[in-house]
Amino acid sequence: MPTPRELMELVRNKKAAIQAQSGRRANTVKPTPGKSKWRILPGWRGESDPQFYHDFSQHFVKGVDGSIKAVYLCVEKTFGKMCPVCEAINGGISKAGSDEIINALKEAKSKGRVLLNALHLDGEDPSAPVILDLTPGTFEKILEVMEQYGDEGINILDLKEGVDLVINRTGKGLNTEYSVMAAVKSNPVDPAVLKKLHNLDEYVQQEYKEGETKALSAVATVSGLALAAPAVSPDKPTTPALPSDFDDDLPFELDGATAAPAPAAARPTVTVAATVEASEDDLEALLGDLENV
Ligand SMILES: [Zn+2]
Numbered sequence: 001m002p003t004p005r006e007l008m009e010l011v012r013n014k015k016a017a018i019q020a021q022s023g024r025r026a027n028t029v030k031p032t033p034g035k036s037k038w039r040i041l042p043g044w045r046g047e048s049d050p051q052f053y054h055d056f057s058q059h060f061v062k063g064v065d066g067s068i069k070a071v072y073l074c075v076e077k078t079f080g081k082m083c084p085v086c087e088a089i090n091g092g093i094s095k096a097g098s099d100e101i102i103n104a105l106k107e108a109k110s111k112g113r114v115l116l117n118a119l120h121l122d123g124e125d126p127s128a129p130v131i132l133d134l135t136p137g138t139f140e141k142i143l144e145v146m147e148q149y150g151d152e153g154i155n156i157l158d159l160k161e162g163v164d165l166v167i168n169r170t171g172k173g174l175n176t177e178y179s180v181m182a183a184v185k186s187n188p189v190d191p192a193v194l195k196k197l198h199n200l201d202e203y204v205q206q207e208y209k210e211g212e213t214k215a216l217s218a219v220a221t222v223s224g225l226a227l228a229a230p231a232v233s234p235d236k237p238t239t240p241a242l243p244s245d246f247d248d249d250l251p252f253e254l255d256g257a258t259a260a261p262a263p264a265a266a267r268p269t270v271t272v273a274a275t276v277e278a279s280e281d282d283l284e285a286l287l288g289d290l291e292n293v
Pocket of ligand 1: 059074
């Protein structure tokens with residue numbers, strides 16, 4: 001007989017696999033270009049638990065041609081656990097024989113995101129909570145507003161006395177920037193939203209064996225190309241780092257066996273890949289800049 005824990009492990013694993021492959025999982029949303037109005041909602045775990053956000057991160061494993069080979073959860077940045085995909089990528093980088101491979105593997109590294117329940121107040125359905133997906137830098141700006149109001153004894157997440165936020169998104173791709181400020185006037189929120197909060201613990205539970213295997217074999221294939229590929233001609237530019245998991249134009253749901261080739265063709269960010277000459281270090285520096293704005 002399996003222990004209840006073993007059985008639950010199996011159940012969770014299979015549920016995550018089915019949801020990933022069917023594409024039924026709720027979509028996350030990012031702030032729309034220009035100014036948009038949001039209300040961050042309290043935590044989904046109930047009143048006694050203050051947790052109102054969840055870290056989330058994925059690996060976008062791409063071939064040297066930039067096409068997506070696998071998308072899979074980074075368990076290190078999502079749960080703080082040892083991540084086999086991170087390990088495989090780092091191992092691949094240390095053994096890689098060309099810059100082309102190293103760049104492709106660097107792009108497969110995960111970047112942190114933060115998920116929140118929020119109302120898009122000037123969106124299509126302002127009373128339905130959505131999963132708002134932010135860079136850590138943007139989230140930090142929300143935390144700063146929370147702190148400022150907290151010092152005055154105001155909890156901006158409070159349904160009645162809380163504060164609406166205005167997020168201003170400017171620029172595109174690598175140059176996307178977000179600013180966050182409190183709205184001049186805020187309205188109370190109908191407590192009925194609490195029943196519609198997304199369970200973010202459940203949402204991030206996207207760990208499943210088939211997905212991990214697929215990601216690891218994609219990393220191995222990209223790394224293996226280093227050995228098989230002919231030497232890169234020096235006058236040919238190496239594949240620039242495409243920060244697709246940072247870019248707001250990339251569709252989030254790319255999981256599943258059939259999804260892999262299509263998004264690459266449809267993605268407008270492919271042109272960015274050809275024109276943006278940015279290394280991973282540039283991106284890191286830029287992300288750092290953004291967070292310091
Ligand atoms: Zn990872």
